Amino acid sequence: LWQDLPDANTTTRAVYGHVAVALSTKHVLVLGGKLERRTRPEEPLPVHLFDAQHRAWSVLTKRTCTQSPCIRWGHCACLISSGVLLLGGCNSLYNLCDCWLFQPTSCTWCKVALGHNIEVRSFASAVAVSSNEARGQRPDSMIVFGGQWCNGGPYEYLNEVLKIHQVDALQHAQMRASASLPHCSGEEPKPRAQHLAAATHLLGGRHMVVAGGCNANFIFDDVWSLCLDRWSWSRLQCSGVSPLVSMHRSPEQNFRVAPLRQLMLGARGGLMVVSEGDDALTAIHLLDLDRHKWQLIEQCRAPEWRKNSAAVRLGREVFVFGGIASKSTSRRNQHEIEVGEASMPVNILRVRTSLWWPHVRLLFQGLNDSCSSFSILAGLPQLVQLIMEFLHADQDLEAAV
Numbered sequence: 001l002w003q004d005l006p007d008a009n010t011t012t013r014a015v016y017g018h019v020a021v022a023l024s025t026k027h028v029l030v031l032g033g034k035l036e037r038r039t040r041p042e043e044p045l046p047v048h049l050f051d052a053q054h055r056a057w058s059v060l061t062k063r064t065c066t067q068s069p070c071i072r073w074g075h076c077a078c079l080i081s082s083g084v085l086l087l088g089g090c091n092s093l094y095n096l097c098d099c100w101l102f103q104p105t106s107c108t109w110c111k112v113a114l115g116h117n118i119e120v121r122s123f124a125s126a127v128a129v130s131s132n133e134a135r136g137q138r139p140d141s142m143i144v145f146g147g148q149w150c151n152g153g154p155y156e157y158l159n160e161v162l163k164i165h166q167v168d169a170l171q172h173a174q175m176r177a178s179a180s181l182p183h184c185s186g187e188e189p190k191p192r193a194q195h196l197a198a199a200t201h202l203l204g205g206r207h208m209v210v211a212g213g214c215n216a217n218f219i220f221d222d223v224w225s226l227c228l229d230r231w232s233w234s235r236l237q238c239s240g241v242s243p244l245v246s247m248h249r250s251p252e253q254n255f256r257v258a259p260l261r262q263l264m265l266g267a268r269g270g271l272m273v274v275s276e277g278d279d280a281l282t283a284i285h286l287l288d289l290d291r292h293k294w295q296l297i298e299q300c301r302a303p304e305w306r307k308n309s310a311a312v313r314l315g316r317e318v319f320v321f322g323g324i325a326s327k328s329t330s331r332r333n334q335h336e337i338e339v340g341e342a343s344m345p346v347n348i349l350r351v352r353t354s355l356w357w358p359h360v361r362l363l364f365q366g367l368n369d370s371c372s373s374f375s376i377l378a379g380l381p382q383l384v385q386l387i388m389e390f391l392h393a394d395q396d397l398e399a400a401v
Contacts, residue, residue, distance in 0.1 A: 017073025
């Protein structure tokens with residue numbers, strides 16, 4: 001069941017191409033994005049803070065120091081141990097490949113010098129991971145895949161993997177980091193942009209799952225896994241109805257990016273994709289990584305789908321910010337952009353039983369695997385918690401989207 005939430009009235013809010021980063025279980029940082037009004041390329045990057053507990057916005061742009069990245073959209077950003085790491089993007093004049101670190105406690109930006117010349121890129125995807133294989137350690141690295149850049153009109157697409165790590169402080173508000181292009185074995189995904197990416201341990205070890213995306217001619221519906229321990233690619237053959245197969249692409253237009261990106265978030269037992277469904281409404285699919293199967297989640301009163309929005313997950317709550325909506329079905333099928341008010345709409349999704357039952361099944365399977373070592377008692381607290389969630393799932397679990 002979906003429910004609308006009121007939106008704060010501000011004309012500086014990003015419309016699309018922005019990035020949302022969870023700072024804690026209560027606060028979300030929203031960085032950049034393409035605004036409805038005309039902007040100057042040298043303007044500072046808009047920074048907004050969303051209080052998820054009180055549903056309130058704060059504008060941090062004017063609080064940042066004089067040094068800050070320029071306005072942009074289609075950039076990457078992840079929370080690592082030293083702050084929020086931002087890379088690339090584009091604006092009305094520039095392809096960008098600069099790297100910045102935002103430190104929320106002091107509300108300051110530091111430019112990060114990379115020890116490697118990297119390609120300019122926008123609409124790539126990135127995940128935060130820990131260099132140590134042990135689970136539970138705070139992420140200290142950002143893995144970036146794909147992206148596109150404007151080559152004087154036509155767009156060029158990438159399929160390289162970029163790793164940014166070892167972020168250290170220098171003098172005069174400067175920082176440095178190591179950037180490398182790991183050599184990956186196995187069949188590689190085709191070059192693409194606007195794809196989905198999420199980090200997971202559910203495939204055994206550390207993996208980055210990449211799904212969908214597009215190039216100049218095609219929209220992809222494939223799913224790939226990159227093992228971050230061996231740097232090897234493998235394609236996942238997934239059954240069920242994929243949320244990626246129903247999209248269509250109009251002919252490529254120079255200097256214009258048709259917004260196609262969907263949203264992928266981690267969920268217990270797999271990954272959740274928020275995407276465009278029937279009649280331009282929002283749909284939710286789960287990708288079960290145990291069975292490699294897509295599942296469509298039934299919902300009521302789904303809101304209108306907004307393209308190139310941004311999302312984070314805070315516990316059981318998933319927040320989706322902004323994006324742009326088409327005005328009619330015909331224009332939507334042609335992927336033409338028609339921007340309305342510059343706003344950041346927020347809706348509430350109430351999750352029902354069907355979303356949680358697969359996780360109980362997966363837990364029982366895990367307990368069966370561990371019975372031989374007599375460790376079943378170690379999993380009982382988690383089992384009791386999940387059973388209670390299952391029994392009370394008919395009482396709607398609120399998730400703001």
